[in-house]
Amino acid sequence: MTTPRSRMPVILPRLIALIVALGGLQQGTILAREGRVRVVASLPNLGAIASAVGGDRIELTTIAVGTQDAHFVDPKPSYMVRLRNADLLLVNGLDLEIGWIPPITQGARNARILQGAQGYIDCSAGIPVVEIPAVLSRAEGDVHPYGNPHYLTDPLNAETVAGTIAEALKRADPASAPLYEDARRAFVRRLHEAVFGKDLVDLAGGAKLAREAAAGTLDAFLDGTAIGGAPLRARLGGWMGRMQAVRGKPIITYHRDYSYFAARFGIAVVDYVEPKPGIQPSAKHLEEIVARLKRGDARVIVTRPFVEHRSTDLLAVRTGAEVLTLPLEVAGAPEATDYFRLFDYVTDRLVEAFSESARAGAR
Amino acid sequence: MMMRSRHARTGAAVLAALALLQEAPAGMVAAEEEIAGENIVSKEEVAALRREIRALRDQIRALQARVEALAPAAAPQAPPAAPGAAPEVPGASPTAPTPAVPRPAQSPNLLNPAISGVFQLVGNSSLRSRRESDGFSLSEGEIVLEAAADPYAKVNIVVTIPAGESPDFEEAYVTTLSLPHSLQLKGGRFRSALGRWNPLHEHAFFTVDLPNVLRNFLGENLRGDGFSLSALVPNPADLFIESVTEVASTGNEVAFNSRRSDPLFLERLRVFIPASPDASLEAGITGIYGNGGATEKLLQDIEQFGPILEPRRGLASSLQGIDLTYKWKPLTVNTLRSFTWQTEFLRSRRRLEVLRLPALELATARAWGAYTYAEYQFRKRWRIGTRLDYSELPDDPDAIERAGSVVLRFQPSEFQEIRFQYKRTGRNDPAAARFDGRASDDEIFIQWIPTIGVHAAHKF
The missing domain is CATH 1.10.287 (Helix Hairpins)
Incomplete structure (x- = not known):
């Protein structure tokens, strides 16, 4: 009969030998074996862009669903299994997924997609980030130290993200590089047409328009450039053309998640239902918003499917404000089946809400 | 000018x-x-x-x-300065507006680990009669450090500062990040992978106190210094199946003995089943094998009757556990509504010596215990839960404790929690004899847990 004490010297050397043997194997990771690149996207918007760029060359899995709060996805062990064999992990970055990507990447035991490895793709690279907090303190709520992470609410940022994803795919699967590049170009072309309208893109070039928009000089360009006596603005179509109707109009959002959208389409976010990011509104704060709404500072409130609706319901009842529950991500509403339909839907709903609220105001 | x-x-x-x-x-x-x-x-x-x-x-x-x-x-x-280059001299020359790209701060602390701190203020009082342990205490504070050591490993350090005692490493371990075949090796001091509650630190508990079975079988918790090798088990259904093997020397005197040369061997298998996008089931089994020493009861008896007798230490002691967890967290409103039901059974088998004057006699004690905890989150910040406990004492299966608790948890934000708990305990006569003759008790608890520092990862 062996006692545990005599077992010990037998087991320890075996364990050590096993570990040493395995350690020798840890070098050398293989990206994209024969077949398709296995891509995991943290969020549906990234998945939609990856699908446009990667087409059928990639095997895509998206972790979060469109109606979910990207801050608070649960790090379920089943996600670790999905990441175990992934070649690329696409993340939004800027700490949006800080609560769940680190535990699932570590649990996945896949060195290719750990932060810092070649397969960990932070899609915020190259994005002009706004609202980087000057003071970092939790007294300001659940702040994002690297700035506002909801950059894909500006569709023009999808061009940068498509570029980042295309580069990652080319590295992982060099043989298909031309395919990825073609798909990226096609996506960007379609994106520019969707943002500015096909007419204007044909006339002035999507790249030029995107550059002007990025520099904040699009208005000057559209108004200052005339063709056949009419300024280019007359040719503006797409989402920007549609949103002309609500330019300069004020909205209130639940969370600070529409800054990029508002800047791109020229609407003004005048207040937030949350007093500070991630902090539930107090009765006092809601009273202040009621007062603002009654003063006419705004008539439209934008909220999300995943937040509590009691506060916004109360604001609607008390002030008659129009409350819109809009998706932030692809599949956040049944109509938002891809990244383009998402903005089709959101811009439609906003324009409609303002015209309704204007009618209500006139009555 | x-x-x-x-x-x-x-x-x-x-x-x-x-x-x-x-x-x-x-x-x-x-x-x-x-x-x-x-x-x-x-x-x-x-x-x-x-x-x-x-x-x-x-x-x-x-x-x-x-x-x-x-x-x-x-x-x-005019050309834009390279990131981090040339510190600005105030008033020297105005710079053109630069794009808002985060620039790394010039600080020697940049590569320091992520640091967070947490403590618990606990108030506990019996409603029946005054006890020594009644009152308020800053039961424990923890400093948590976490960082990648290099591309191959990550280090976690939890320094605990129990009230009135000197700081100690509660946990300190290195985890490999790049072993092949879905393997992960951990080395250092860590909580044993026994079920779902034992690995939790006090601030992450559901209730203020430990389930009775864990307190009776393990003391505060079971941890050890040693190695842990875990692997994801490939399976045709692509389910998450994890196997954990540990060998560790423990200082735990309750279930085992604290001799370094008597290590524990642990094997755990757990499977996670995503029943639907909103609901999941997790099941685990754990077995721990080691050596125990003299029981508390034996030491008392020896002191009373035969101080010359020397109890043996290398007696086999083992624990087997089964845990089942059901979670319902509707994807879209997972921060607003949820339901968790977690149950653990623990069985202990100990070889032990009992005093039969004039000698010590060998015997085997088999005992079991369990808790079941159900919790409903009815608002973003509010949860209500209830726990039922059953526990025999591991060295005396005839001694039985039963308890029921109700807990209300309030989380003003992710970084703070306040818990209120009411607990009623009943003991049979042999158990009451071990708890100062208290056959039953009514207790209330209040606990306030603030957290500071980096955003901790969520748990599931």
């Missing part, structure tokens, strides 16, 4: 404008090409565009001339 700086400012503004305008010609050429290629606009329009470009070019030339005349000194500074 004033004049110069104003000129320099104007110069910078013009430079910025110039930078924007210089983009124009290239863009316009592209536009022309597209126009020519697709042939969709009239010649008049092309001519209008050409005129526009010419006007813009003239404008640029004029601006360039003005800039050169205004601020000859400022010109060389």
Whole structure:
């Protein structure tokens, strides 16, 4: 009969030998074996862009669903299994997924997609980030130290993200590089047409328009450039053309998640239902918003499917404000089946809400 | 002086404008090409565009001339500074607006680990009669450090500072990140992977106190110094199946003995089943094998009757556990509503010595215990839960404790929690004899847990 004490010297050397043997194997990771690149996207918007760029060359899995709060996805062990064999992990970055990507990447035991490895793709690279907090303190709520992470609410940022994803795919699967590049170009072309309208893109070039928009000089360009006596603005179509109707109009959002959208389409976010990011509104704060709404500072409130609706319901009842529950991500509403339909839907709903609220105001 | 700086400012503004305008010609050429290629606009329009470009070019030339005349000194500074380069000298020269790209702070602390801190203020009182343990205490504080050591490993350090005692490493371990075949090796001091509650630190508990079975079988918790090797088990259903093997020396005197040369061997298998997008089931089994020493009861008896007797230490002691967890967290409103039901059974088998004067006699004690906890989150910040406990004492299966608790948890934000708990305990006579003759008890608890520092990862 062996006692545990005599077992010990037998087991320890075996364990050590096993570990040493395995350690020798840890070098050398293989990206994209024969077949398709296995891509995991943290969020549906990234998945939609990856699908446009990667087409059928990639095997895509998206972790979060469109109606979910990207801050608070649960790090379920089943996600670790999905990441175990992934070649690329696409993340939004800027700490949006800080609560769940680190535990699932570590649990996945896949060195290719750990932060810092070649397969960990932070899609915020190259994005002009706004609202980087000057003071970092939790007294300001659940702040994002690297700035506002909801950059894909500006569709023009999808061009940068498509570029980042295309580069990652080319590295992982060099043989298909031309395919990825073609798909990226096609996506960007379609994106520019969707943002500015096909007419204007044909006339002035999507790249030029995107550059002007990025520099904040699009208005000057559209108004200052005339063709056949009419300024280019007359040719503006797409989402920007549609949103002309609500330019300069004020909205209130639940969370600070529409800054990029508002800047791109020229609407003004005048207040937030949350007093500070991630902090539930107090009765006092809601009273202040009621007062603002009654003063006419705004008539439209934008909220999300995943937040509590009691506060916004109360604001609607008390002030008659129009409350819109809009998706932030692809599949956040049944109509938002891809990244383009998402903005089709959101811009439609906003324009409609303002015209309704204007009618209500006139009555 | 004033004049110069104003000129320099104007110069910078013009430079910025110039930078924007210089983009124009290239863009316009592209536009022309597209126009020519697709042939969709009239010649008049092309001519209008050409005129526009010419006007813009003239404008640029004029601006360039003005800039050169205004601020000859400022010109060389025009290219954007490399990130982190050249610290700004206040008032020396105005810089053109730079894009809002986060620049790394110039700090020697940059590569320091992520640090967070947490403590618990606990108030506990019996409603029946006054006890020694009643009152408030800062039961424990923890400093948590976490960082990658290098590309191959990650280090976690939890320093605990129990009230009135000296700080100690609660846990300190290194975890490999890049072993092949889904393996992960952990080395250091860590909580044993026994079920779902034992690995939790006090601030992550569901209730203020430990389930009775864990307190009776393990003392505070079971942890050890040693190695842990875990692997994801491949399976056709692609389920998450994890196997954990541990070998560790423990200081736990309750279930085992604290001799370093008597290590524990642990094997755990757990499976996670995503029943639907909103609900999941997790099941685990754990077995731990080690050596125990003299029981508390034996030491008391020896002190009373036979101080010359020396109890043995190398007696087999083992624990087997089963845990089941059901979670319902509707994807869309997972921060607002959820339901968790967690149950653990624990069985203990100990070889032990009992005093039968004039000698010590060998015997085997088999005992079991369990808890079941159900919790409903009814608002974003509020949860209500209830726990039922059953536990025999591991060295005396005839001694039985039963308890029921109700807990209310309030989380003002992710970084704070306040818990209120009411607990009623009943004990049979042998158990009461071990707890100062208290056959039953009613207790209330209050606990306040603030957390500071980096955003901790969530748990599931």
